[in-house]
Amino acid sequence: QSALTQPASVSGSPGQSITISCTGTSSDVGGYNYLSWYQQHPGKAPKLMIYDVSNRPSGVSNRFSGSKSGNSASLTISGLQAEDEADYYCYSYTSSSSLVFGTGTKVTVL
């Protein structure tokens, strides 16, 4: 199975909004709403930020939001803060009953 496609890097200034895309196929992203997003700081375990396309776990800032259209999904971070600088990964269920991560995006706060 192929990893979902994400941009290698996205950057923005503090206070701005940025969007990270995640592109798959009708067999994964487009076929199911089991799409989630993870934030990973260097040397740390990933942290769940969004699950089932647009749901935020308790404790995750409402500056993070998710959406999906067709075979692509997006994570938007509004009011960008220095602490948001990290790697972000999308993740989806697939038609072969497996799971696949995206290629990862490094977010830089300028």
Added chain:
Amino acid sequence: QLQLQESGPGLVKPSETLSLTCTVSGGSISSSDQYWGWIRQPPGKGLEWIGSIYYDGSTYYNPSLQSRVTISVDTSKNQFSLNLSSVTAADAAVYYCARHRPGTKAFDIWGQGTMVTVSS
């Protein structure tokens, strides 16, 4: 508060079997609708799902690793384990265990990860 902790050898020889255990504390591993997974991350690279196991013992594996992977549960010890056979240098990575959030496929609770090096 549910916590997960990986344990196992940090060094494995090529062609041998990598064996890791994840100990679950603060909750029961055999609660209904619970399932658990393993994920790895080679140094400087992205995340890769290895496989998952349901509370009833049913398993799902990454097709690219399926021939070498076995995940099992020991309810008496509140642990689940990963065995990866015939390892090569490409299997060197930080290995994480994690819990799937009930009712979804997302991983909501993660262990801290353990680095495994493959070398003779």
